[in-house]
Structures are given as structure tokens and as C-alpha cells.
Amino acid sequence: MDPYQGRRWVIILILILIGLIFIFRLLFVQVLNTKWSDRAHVITHSEKSIQPPRGLIYDRNGFLLVSANQVYDIMVTPREIGEIDTVELCKLFRISKNRFDDKIKKATSGYNVSYKASLFIEGMAKDDYAKISTGLRKYKGFNAIRSSERGYPMHNAAHILGYIRKISKKQYETHKQDEEPYFKNDYIGITGLESVYENELRGKRGKVYYLQDYKGNKKEKLEENQPLLGKNLHTTIDGPLQSLGEQLMNNKLGCIVAIEPKTGEILSMVSAPSFDPAFLSGKKFSKNYKALSDNDTLKPLINRPIYNDSYRPGSIFKLVQALVALNDGVINPNTGFICNKQIIGCHLHEPPMNLGIAIKHSCNPYFYQVYKRLILRGSDPSVFKDSRLGLNSWRNSVEKFGIGKQLQTDIPGVKKGLLPSVEFYDKWYGKNRWAFSTIYSNSIGEGEIGVSPLQMANLAAIIANKGHYYTPHLVKKIGDNGSKKAEFLEINNTDVNPKHFQPIINAMEQVVLNGTGRSAQIDSISLCGKTGTVENKSFNDHSVFIAFAPKENPQIAIAVYVEYGTWGGTWAAPIASVMIEQYLNKKLSDKGLKKKNRIESAIILSKKSDFSF
Amino acid sequence: MARGKSIWKSIDKYLLGLFVSILILGLATIFSSTYEGDSISLFDFSTIYGKQFIWVIISLIIGVFILLLEGQFIKNMSYIIYGVVLLLLIGVLFMDPIKGAKSWFQIGSMSIQPSEFAKLACSLVVAKYLSSVNVKIQDAKTRLIVLALLVVPAFLIMIQPDPGTMLVFFAFIFVMYREGLSGNVLLSGFFAVLIVVIAIFLKASETENLIFGISITGNLIFAFVLLLLGGVIFIVIKLLVLPRYRSSKYKALIWSVLTGIIINLSINYVYDSVFKERHRTRFQIMFGIVEDRRGDGYNMWQALSSIGSGKALGKGFLNGTLSNNKYKHVPEQSTDFIFCSLAEEWGFAGCFIFILLYLALLIRMIMISERQRSKFTRIFGYSTVSILFFHFMINIGMVIGLAPVIGIPLPFFSKGGSAVLTFSILVFIFMRLDAERKKVLR
Structure with a gap:
């Protein structure tokens, strides 16, 4: 009847076909392929990180060296600003219209985007923020977040503490794959302890996960990971002592390093010229850094006590020569030489009848003879070969004093100094073309020897300890309940028999009582020291002094190096004595105070100058 | 009342069952896609789902009323309804545009969209005309008249402008085909579309x-x-x-x-x-040649993410995180993109059942159409099937990224009073006509 009845099947077939196409497509989108559900996750989930406060840094007495100052960062979300009175806003922030436009432009370029908050004004002090906070409220798109800035209550130890700054693009890239990557506005330690203990100080960021709507509003909290607070560092530094050292070195070039011999803890480490660490904190960084790095010929940013290893030790090296010679049996405490001044000069003093007198007067020809005995032992008929053997053995002994090798302390940039070896002279002069007569200036700490002030202070500690030392270090505890790093508890031996130290210590006491270091005398304390006067061809000599005190049960070992300070007894010795008195007595006597004032007001910056004692 | 009872006996229960299931599923979906977690107020004009509930109730009341009418009366009203709708379509062009289109009559907080009723009017008028004595589809004149009956409202809708709704009139090609239009027309139409798609694809890539x-x-x-x-x-x-x-x-x-x-x-x-x-x-x-999640591709990207996130079994009723009013990641989630809500909360399993239900409804209606002795009822049935199918095909095709983005609702799901009313009336009239199939000769 109806010829087209069969067509219903064609239509039904089309329906089923379309249904099947849809089902297969949905099967791929929903079940077989996770692409779209992954994208949904990206669309719906947002996370907010919680930045824990950076750890603080304490001195050995529990005083704060680095504290946290509360500041406010003003953030701007350009897209939300809308119509505003720019003139009024600029007035509020006290910035020019151009500066405002620059900042907005910056907040929308680079890796900043207009719908996310970017930094507008960094590190506004609490008081300044209080003034603008009410005015700021009526501007959409601007908000303040509480932040903190490094504060320095004692304003000292800049070189030790180091500084932090906003992470650079390059550092950001290198740390991108880290377990804890940095965010673009994060701070990172650049030098000193801030950099060495970056991971401990920084802590671990916490995270809160949210469901967000299409505008990015957080609607529902899903999960929260608490942040791990940054650990506090407890340093070995004695804050007041450090400040005193920086005052003493005011207007001078050089260093002070003080160590507790029993533990190797660095009590004070002064690099002069110095600067206030607050100088490199927060928003003033860029300007001030430039001032310190480019515009200052005295290079205040260099941490001289560890970095400058080209200091020759001068006469203080005679102590090492004496100890090595005693231990090797080439002399004994009663060995005497004649102060003949033929090869090497000396000043007028009583004849060096024994080792003690030689040290007391720092007799140059005496130690020329000592060194000769150490190098030329007659083990080979050729003077060249004999010198090679002698130098090798001498070098091995001296190296055990921490000289010519890197002291693995916990601050970066430690240099190892120079202790010449056979290879060194072979390269310099050629094989078998040098002998004792070529290298004898090493005998009195001149010549090719270079040490850092840290190594000099360590030498004082070794003598105080009668033959051993702990690697000097700056951190006692990582975290309030933490402990010291294991490597700083390991003892290092010089292999010199402790009995050989007594004559040296006695002689060092004599140096201060009757010898070259009389300017270091303190009435109440028995101090042992040794002066050094490092020759400087056309300029004033450098003034060097190492010491420890008290003689029995030493508490402090110290090295002072004043560049262009002439005699060791002139500046270095009195500086050391003021430091020692302050540390042991916790105060200065009238005499000490006078000394301190005199030193503090002295200006020793030019390479050639006249001063009178 | 005796008549009421007899109509209940003769109604096709499968059709009624499928229709009611889809209606309920649609209401649940629109509820989930617009509910914001506050107190539930079902019959409240201030919430989208409340409004939709009221429209569904109105549709059901009108539906019961239609079931009580005589089939002959409906047939006789065809031309009048068509005429009234044409007047409305002209009248609406003088209204203030909403979202850039003059498609709505605003009466209080209600808005009426006459283009939806045009679908009903055309179904009635085409059925009426083609079932007249001496009208043969093989005559060119017949084909021209049917074309004219469709083109006039389609043109009026296009100038609103509402191209999505206008496209629906192409659905009548299925009706014509069933009534004897040469298969070549359907086939050449198919090939023409194929050639167009290939040509655009080649151009676009x-x-x-x-x-x-x-x-x-x-x-x-x-x-x-x-x-x-x-x-x-x-x-x-x-x-x-x-x-x-x-x-x-x-x-x-x-x-x-x-x-x-x-x-x-x-x-x-x-x-x-x-x-x-x-x-x-x-x-x-x-065509997937470029990926774009910000500009023009935003809707598609968000919609597919939402659907994909439903995975096999879905997140559960009211647990959607993309396609609802709270998060609004999917734009138009209560109108054209409502399928996302279903897909996200019920997963692939839900989508599969939904597609089966929809196809079952359509195929059941085809089966019912084919058992009619009245040509009018059959043509009207095919019109209803074609219109529903066309919406289904284009809407879901669009949402799952197989068809271009064309604003066209998913019947019984998308928000919109005029739409749910029109689709319900279509089904109820068909049910009424079927119920009296044994009484009628032609």
C-alpha cells in the first residue's frame, strides 16, 4: 500500500549511526584518553604557597646577629585597577607619574601578567605603611602583604653573615628542577652564612590547594601542607667582641681572627674595611651594592681573613720553623747561633744564646741557620738533591699546621695559601737549578710563603693546644636543638711532640714581657705572642701579631694583620691585647680603654705615612 | 471522566515512560547545573531551576489538556496556529533586542520565544498539507509549496537573527524523504555536506x-x-x-x-x-588543526575538559566542579552546554544510558508513526522525530567537538520555557493522535 514504508529503516539506521559516533567519541574523551580530564584538573585546581619565615642568626651568647624586621610589600593586579585618580595615588605613594607608569608596565611584562599580583613597592617599613594603609583601601587592585626583611641589631659581621637578595633569573632557572624550586620573588642567600646554610635557613614552603571558579576565585579548600620553618643558626661568633674588633680596625686595612683553641670555634673574624650589613638589606640593595663594589677602591666586599692568602706571615713563621726543627731533632732548646747579619739583616739585641732568646728578639740570622739545618741534612752529596729532600720533608711537617692547605671551614671562598714545594721551585727555576741558598728567605716567613689570617690564628690555636687543632668554624648549632657538624669535632694533629711546645710558649711569653711585643701587655693576664713585620719593598711594612691567653688553659687565640702598619708591635700587638682583654674579662681596664681609643682614632689607609707611637 | 479513562488506556505507555524519564533526567541535570548549594526552592522564579520546574509543570498541564482534545480539532487548527505563529514572528521583530537578537517577547519576568513555536506550527502545517487529498510529493508544485511553508518562518527567524533555530528547518528533509522524496536528494545532500566539509578542512589545514x-x-x-x-x-x-x-x-x-x-x-x-x-x-x-583555550576555542576547551573529567563513572550528582553555577568554567552551562553537566556528573556510563534513552524515544516514535492509518499523524510523528533528532545531533555534536559551535538547545535539558513547552506539546499531540488511531481511517 505504502511503497516508502521501508524507508523507516534508513532513518533508524541514521539515528543509530549518529548515536554510535557520539558514544565512541565520548569513550575516547572520557575513558580512553586522559588528556581532557588532566586539563580539567589544571582548570579547576589552584594552589597557594605559604612562605615560612627565614631562620634567624644568633651569636654564641644568644644575641641576635640577624633578626626579622616586619615590612609590607605593596602588590598590584593591573587588570583590577579600573578607573582611578592616578595623581592622588602617586601622591599617596610619593612617586612620580612616570614612575607609576613604569611600575604598571613592569607588572604586565616579562613573567608578570596583568591578572596576577606583582610587586609594586617592596619592603615598606611598618611606620610608613601605617600612614598609607587607610588611603590604600579605596584602590582596587592594590593590596599589601606582610613580609619580613633582614635586620641587623648589632650592625656587625657583614662578611660572615653575607647577604640575601631577590633571586636572579639565572639562579631561578638553575634551581627550577630542584625538589623545592624558588619562586620569582623569593630571596636567596648570596654570600657568607646566608649562602652556605641557605637550605636550612630557608625552610620549606607550605601549600594549600583550592578549587577555583572561572575567574580564579578560590572557592573550596581541599588540602593543606604546613610549611617547615627556616632553622635558626647559632654561630660561634661573640657579638660584642666582633663589634669591638670592627671598631678597632676602623679606618684601617687588614683583619682580626680570634679562635677558641679548645674547640676551633671562631669568636671573631674582622675584615677591614667593613660595612654595616643593613646596608645590603631590602630595597636599598642595588644602590648600595654598587657603591661597595664599584665605587670603593678599598674593596670592602672582600672577606680578607679567608680570601686573602697572599699575606706573607713574616716573623711569626719562625715559631713553625722552631717547632719543626725541635721535632726533627736538628736543634734543641739550648742551641745557639751567632747573630752575624751577613746574609740576612737583624736589629740590635742580646746574642741568641738559645732558642728562647732568638724568639724573644725575633732574630733573623738564627732562623736562617735553623732553616738551613732543616733543608740541608746531608742525606745526599749533591746540594741540589739534598735541598729537594729537605724541602719535601719540611713541607710535609709544615702542612700539618694547616698552612698551604685549605681549612674546610663552613664559609665559602677559603683560600689555601702558598707553601712552596719541590715542583713549585722546579717550575720556577728548573730542576736541580735551585738549592737552599735560593730559598732561604722562607726561613723568616718571607719569600714564597703565603698564608691567610685564618691560618695565622689557627697557628696560634695550635701552639695554645700544644700540637693539635680543630678546623676553625662559624656555626655551633643548626636549629635551636641542632648540633655541630661532625667534621668540626674531628681533631687534627701536627705530629709535633707536645713537649717541644713548652720552650716556644715560654719564649712567646717573653716576647710580650721583654721582647718585640711589649705593647701587648695586659696587667691581669699572662699573654703569649709573637710579632711579625712583613717586608713591603717600597711601602710601609705590614704589622702582624699572633697570640693566645691565658698562658695556662688558653681561652682565646688571635691573629691580627694591619696592612702598612709597620712593626708588628706598633698596631697589631695592641689590637690583639684589647681583644683578648675584652674577651677574657668581658670589660676593659682604664689602660685597655685608653689603648682602644688611641687605636680606634688612628687612620692607616695610605701605603706610606708617618705615625708616631 | 469516562473519556479521560479511555484515553489513558489507549496512550502508548513506552512512549510515555521514555518521555517522562527524559523529562526527569533533564530537570535533575538543570537543577545540578544551576544549584549553588543554598536552600532548595523548586517552584521559585528567582532560580533558574525553579523557573524550569514551573515551565515543566505548565507543559504537563497543557499536555493533559491536549490529551483531552479531539484529534480532528488539532488538525483543523493547523493553518490557524501557523498563521498566528507567523504573526508572532513578525511581531517579535519590533521588540527590543536581547543579547543582540530580537527573539523574545518580554512579559514580566517571563520571556516567550515564538521561534520555538514555529517548529510546532510547521510540523502541523506540513502534516496537514501533505495529508490532503490529491497532494502528491512527486509533483514539483507540492514540493514547492512545502518549501514555501518552511522558508517563510525560517527566513523570519534568520533575520532576528537566530541562525541556530533557523537551521532546524532542514530537519524536515527526513520527513520529506519518508513521504517519498527521491532518495537521491538525501544522498546528494549528504555528499554535498561531505564535499563542503572536506573542502573546508583542506582549506583550513x-x-x-x-x-x-x-x-x-x-x-x-x-x-x-x-x-x-x-x-x-x-x-x-x-x-x-x-x-x-x-x-x-x-x-x-x-x-x-x-x-x-x-x-x-x-x-x-x-x-x-x-x-x-x-x-x-x-x-x-x-578540525583540531589549532588548539586554542583563550579566544574562540574557549567554549570548546572548557566543555571537553568538563566532559573528560567525568571519566567512566562521573563525579556524582551535584559534585561537578566545572559545569555548574558555582564554578562556571563551562560557559552557557545551563543552556547550550548542559550536556557537560550530565557528562561530568554521570560519566561515560551516564552518557551511554542517556544516548540509549534518547534514541529509544525517537525510534519508538518512528515505530508508532509507522503503525498509523492516518497520514497526518504519521507525517506529524516524523516531523517531531526529525526536529528532536536534529537538535540532539547538532547540540551534542557541538558540545563534544564534532560540529561547529551553533547555538541550539538540547530538548528537555537546556533551560528555556518556550522550548520545553514546544517539545512537550509536540510529543503530547503525537500521543493524542496515536491514541485515537483505531477510530480514524485517514
């Missing part, structure tokens, strides 16, 4: 090949392939078809190949010169 040192675009190669295909078919005809039928086949072949090439080459021109950049990107996104 900007393929270019160097052959003998001459750069040749994909469309040129496609034209060449069409020609080659024509040649092959020519040989097939020559070998297999008796000589006396050959000339008509040749004629058809030449026309087809020529039309194909012309379509192909005109797409070439239209794509470059008529389409705007946003149209071109929209096509590129649809």
Missing part, C-alpha cells in the same frame, strides 16, 4: 604540495580527484548499465561532478574572501 615544481593547494587536488572519480564511474556505467538507461545516468553524473567541483572551488573563494578571521579560526579549532 592550509595544505600545499609541490608537484612538478608548481605549488598546488589541497583544494585543487580535491577537484582533480572528483574529476577522476567521475571518470571511473563513467567507465562503470558504460560497462554495467544497459545502453538505453545510460544517457540519463551520464547526465546525472556530469551534473554531480560539476556541482561538486563548483562547491569545492567556491568554498575556496568563500573561505578566503567572505569568512572573517574568527570564522576561519573556529573551523581550524573544530
Whole structure:
């Protein structure tokens, strides 16, 4: 009847076909392929990180060296600003219209985007923020977040503490794959302890996960990971002592390093010229850094006590020569030489009848003879070969004093100094073309020897300890309940028999009582020291002094190096004595105070100058 | 009341069951997609789902009323309803535009969309006209009149402008086909669409090949392939078809190949010169040539993410995190993109059941149409099926990224009072007509 009845099947077939196409497509989108559900996750989930406060840094007495100052960062979300009175806003922030436009432009370029908050004004002090906070409220798109800035209550130890700054693009890239990557506005330690203990100080960021709507509003909290607070560092530094050292070195070039011999803890480490660490904190960084790095010929940013290893030790090296010679049996405490001044000069003093007198007067020809005995032992008929053997053995002994090798302390940039070896002279002069007569200036700490002030202070500690030392270090505890790093508890031996130290210590006491270091005398304390006067061809000599005190049960070992300070007894010795008195007595006597004032007001910056004692 | 009872007996229970299930599923979905977690107020005009609930109740009341009418009365009303709707379509053009289109009459907080009723009016009028005595679809005059009956409202809708709704009138091609329109029309329509899709795809993907040192675009190669295909078919005809039928086949072949090439080459021109950049990107996104999650591809990206996040079993009722009012990651989540809500909360399993239900409803209606002695009822039934199917195909195709983004609702799911009312009335009239099938001869 109806010829087209069969067509219903064609239509039904089309329906089923379309249904099947849809089902297969949905099967791929929903079940077989996770692409779209992954994208949904990206669309719906947002996370907010919680930045824990950076750890603080304490001195050995529990005083704060680095504290946290509360500041406010003003953030701007350009897209939300809308119509505003720019003139009024600029007035509020006290910035020019151009500066405002620059900042907005910056907040929308680079890796900043207009719908996310970017930094507008960094590190506004609490008081300044209080003034603008009410005015700021009526501007959409601007908000303040509480932040903190490094504060320095004692304003000292800049070189030790180091500084932090906003992470650079390059550092950001290198740390991108880290377990804890940095965010673009994060701070990172650049030098000193801030950099060495970056991971401990920084802590671990916490995270809160949210469901967000299409505008990015957080609607529902899903999960929260608490942040791990940054650990506090407890340093070995004695804050007041450090400040005193920086005052003493005011207007001078050089260093002070003080160590507790029993533990190797660095009590004070002064690099002069110095600067206030607050100088490199927060928003003033860029300007001030430039001032310190480019515009200052005295290079205040260099941490001289560890970095400058080209200091020759001068006469203080005679102590090492004496100890090595005693231990090797080439002399004994009663060995005497004649102060003949033929090869090497000396000043007028009583004849060096024994080792003690030689040290007391720092007799140059005496130690020329000592060194000769150490190098030329007659083990080979050729003077060249004999010198090679002698130098090798001498070098091995001296190296055990921490000289010519890197002291693995916990601050970066430690240099190892120079202790010449056979290879060194072979390269310099050629094989078998040098002998004792070529290298004898090493005998009195001149010549090719270079040490850092840290190594000099360590030498004082070794003598105080009668033959051993702990690697000097700056951190006692990582975290309030933490402990010291294991490597700083390991003892290092010089292999010199402790009995050989007594004559040296006695002689060092004599140096201060009757010898070259009389300017270091303190009435109440028995101090042992040794002066050094490092020759400087056309300029004033450098003034060097190492010491420890008290003689029995030493508490402090110290090295002072004043560049262009002439005699060791002139500046270095009195500086050391003021430091020692302050540390042991916790105060200065009238005499000490006078000394301190005199030193503090002295200006020793030019390479050639006249001063009178 | 006796009459009420008898109508209940003669109603097709499968159809009623499927219809009510889909209606309930639709209400649940719109509730979930617009509910914001505050107190539930179902019959409240201030919430989207509340409004929709009220419209569904109105639709059901009107539906019961329709079931109580005489079939003959409905048939007789066909031309009047058509006329009234045409007047409404003209009248609406004088209203203030909402979202850029003059499609709505605003009465208080209610808005009426006459273009929805046009679907009903056309179904009635086409059924009425084609079921008249002495009207044969084979006559060119008949075809022209049906075309005119459809084109007039379609044109009025297009100038609102509402191109999505306008496209729905193409659905009547299925009705015509069932009533005896040559299968070639359906087939050539299919091939024309195919050629258009291929041509746009080739254009959008900007393929270019160097052959003998001459750069040749994909469309040129496609034209060449069409020609080659024509040649092959020519040989097939020559070998297999008796000589006396050959000339008509040749004629058809030449026309087809020529039309194909012309379509192909005109797409070439239209794509470059008529389409705007946003149209071109929209096509590129649809074909997956470019990925774009910000501009024109935003809707598609969000919709597919939402659907994909439903995975196999879904997140559960009211647990959607993309396609609801609280998060609004999927735009138009209560209207054109409502399928996302279903897919996200019920997963692939839910989608599968939903598609089965929908197809079951449509196929059941086809089966019912075929058992009619009345030509009017059959044509009306096919119209309803075609309209519902066309919406289903385009809407879901669009949401799952198989069709271009065209604003067209998913019947019984998308928010909109006029739409749910129209679709319900279509089904109820069909139910009423079917219920009295045994009484009627024609």
C-alpha cells in the first residue's frame, strides 16, 4: 500500500549511526584518553604557597646577629585597577607619574601578567605603611602583604653573615628542577652564612590547594601542607667582641681572627674595611651594592681573613720553623747561633744564646741557620738533591699546621695559601737549578710563603693546644636543638711532640714581657705572642701579631694583620691585647680603654705615612 | 471522566515512560547545573531551576489538556496556529533586542520565544498539507509549496537573527524523504555536506604540495580527484548499465561532478574572501588543526575538559566542579552546554544510558508513526522525530567537538520555557493522535 514504508529503516539506521559516533567519541574523551580530564584538573585546581619565615642568626651568647624586621610589600593586579585618580595615588605613594607608569608596565611584562599580583613597592617599613594603609583601601587592585626583611641589631659581621637578595633569573632557572624550586620573588642567600646554610635557613614552603571558579576565585579548600620553618643558626661568633674588633680596625686595612683553641670555634673574624650589613638589606640593595663594589677602591666586599692568602706571615713563621726543627731533632732548646747579619739583616739585641732568646728578639740570622739545618741534612752529596729532600720533608711537617692547605671551614671562598714545594721551585727555576741558598728567605716567613689570617690564628690555636687543632668554624648549632657538624669535632694533629711546645710558649711569653711585643701587655693576664713585620719593598711594612691567653688553659687565640702598619708591635700587638682583654674579662681596664681609643682614632689607609707611637 | 479513562488506556505507555524519564533526567541535570548549594526552592522564579520546574509543570498541564482534545480539532487548527505563529514572528521583530537578537517577547519576568513555536506550527502545517487529498510529493508544485511553508518562518527567524533555530528547518528533509522524496536528494545532500566539509578542512589545514615544481593547494587536488572519480564511474556505467538507461545516468553524473567541483572551488573563494578571521579560526579549532583555550576555542576547551573529567563513572550528582553555577568554567552551562553537566556528573556510563534513552524515544516514535492509518499523524510523528533528532545531533555534536559551535538547545535539558513547552506539546499531540488511531481511517 505504502511503497516508502521501508524507508523507516534508513532513518533508524541514521539515528543509530549518529548515536554510535557520539558514544565512541565520548569513550575516547572520557575513558580512553586522559588528556581532557588532566586539563580539567589544571582548570579547576589552584594552589597557594605559604612562605615560612627565614631562620634567624644568633651569636654564641644568644644575641641576635640577624633578626626579622616586619615590612609590607605593596602588590598590584593591573587588570583590577579600573578607573582611578592616578595623581592622588602617586601622591599617596610619593612617586612620580612616570614612575607609576613604569611600575604598571613592569607588572604586565616579562613573567608578570596583568591578572596576577606583582610587586609594586617592596619592603615598606611598618611606620610608613601605617600612614598609607587607610588611603590604600579605596584602590582596587592594590593590596599589601606582610613580609619580613633582614635586620641587623648589632650592625656587625657583614662578611660572615653575607647577604640575601631577590633571586636572579639565572639562579631561578638553575634551581627550577630542584625538589623545592624558588619562586620569582623569593630571596636567596648570596654570600657568607646566608649562602652556605641557605637550605636550612630557608625552610620549606607550605601549600594549600583550592578549587577555583572561572575567574580564579578560590572557592573550596581541599588540602593543606604546613610549611617547615627556616632553622635558626647559632654561630660561634661573640657579638660584642666582633663589634669591638670592627671598631678597632676602623679606618684601617687588614683583619682580626680570634679562635677558641679548645674547640676551633671562631669568636671573631674582622675584615677591614667593613660595612654595616643593613646596608645590603631590602630595597636599598642595588644602590648600595654598587657603591661597595664599584665605587670603593678599598674593596670592602672582600672577606680578607679567608680570601686573602697572599699575606706573607713574616716573623711569626719562625715559631713553625722552631717547632719543626725541635721535632726533627736538628736543634734543641739550648742551641745557639751567632747573630752575624751577613746574609740576612737583624736589629740590635742580646746574642741568641738559645732558642728562647732568638724568639724573644725575633732574630733573623738564627732562623736562617735553623732553616738551613732543616733543608740541608746531608742525606745526599749533591746540594741540589739534598735541598729537594729537605724541602719535601719540611713541607710535609709544615702542612700539618694547616698552612698551604685549605681549612674546610663552613664559609665559602677559603683560600689555601702558598707553601712552596719541590715542583713549585722546579717550575720556577728548573730542576736541580735551585738549592737552599735560593730559598732561604722562607726561613723568616718571607719569600714564597703565603698564608691567610685564618691560618695565622689557627697557628696560634695550635701552639695554645700544644700540637693539635680543630678546623676553625662559624656555626655551633643548626636549629635551636641542632648540633655541630661532625667534621668540626674531628681533631687534627701536627705530629709535633707536645713537649717541644713548652720552650716556644715560654719564649712567646717573653716576647710580650721583654721582647718585640711589649705593647701587648695586659696587667691581669699572662699573654703569649709573637710579632711579625712583613717586608713591603717600597711601602710601609705590614704589622702582624699572633697570640693566645691565658698562658695556662688558653681561652682565646688571635691573629691580627694591619696592612702598612709597620712593626708588628706598633698596631697589631695592641689590637690583639684589647681583644683578648675584652674577651677574657668581658670589660676593659682604664689602660685597655685608653689603648682602644688611641687605636680606634688612628687612620692607616695610605701605603706610606708617618705615625708616631 | 469516562473519556479521560479511555484515553489513558489507549496512550502508548513506552512512549510515555521514555518521555517522562527524559523529562526527569533533564530537570535533575538543570537543577545540578544551576544549584549553588543554598536552600532548595523548586517552584521559585528567582532560580533558574525553579523557573524550569514551573515551565515543566505548565507543559504537563497543557499536555493533559491536549490529551483531552479531539484529534480532528488539532488538525483543523493547523493553518490557524501557523498563521498566528507567523504573526508572532513578525511581531517579535519590533521588540527590543536581547543579547543582540530580537527573539523574545518580554512579559514580566517571563520571556516567550515564538521561534520555538514555529517548529510546532510547521510540523502541523506540513502534516496537514501533505495529508490532503490529491497532494502528491512527486509533483514539483507540492514540493514547492512545502518549501514555501518552511522558508517563510525560517527566513523570519534568520533575520532576528537566530541562525541556530533557523537551521532546524532542514530537519524536515527526513520527513520529506519518508513521504517519498527521491532518495537521491538525501544522498546528494549528504555528499554535498561531505564535499563542503572536506573542502573546508583542506582549506583550513592550509595544505600545499609541490608537484612538478608548481605549488598546488589541497583544494585543487580535491577537484582533480572528483574529476577522476567521475571518470571511473563513467567507465562503470558504460560497462554495467544497459545502453538505453545510460544517457540519463551520464547526465546525472556530469551534473554531480560539476556541482561538486563548483562547491569545492567556491568554498575556496568563500573561505578566503567572505569568512572573517574568527570564522576561519573556529573551523581550524573544530578540525583540531589549532588548539586554542583563550579566544574562540574557549567554549570548546572548557566543555571537553568538563566532559573528560567525568571519566567512566562521573563525579556524582551535584559534585561537578566545572559545569555548574558555582564554578562556571563551562560557559552557557545551563543552556547550550548542559550536556557537560550530565557528562561530568554521570560519566561515560551516564552518557551511554542517556544516548540509549534518547534514541529509544525517537525510534519508538518512528515505530508508532509507522503503525498509523492516518497520514497526518504519521507525517506529524516524523516531523517531531526529525526536529528532536536534529537538535540532539547538532547540540551534542557541538558540545563534544564534532560540529561547529551553533547555538541550539538540547530538548528537555537546556533551560528555556518556550522550548520545553514546544517539545512537550509536540510529543503530547503525537500521543493524542496515536491514541485515537483505531477510530480514524485517514
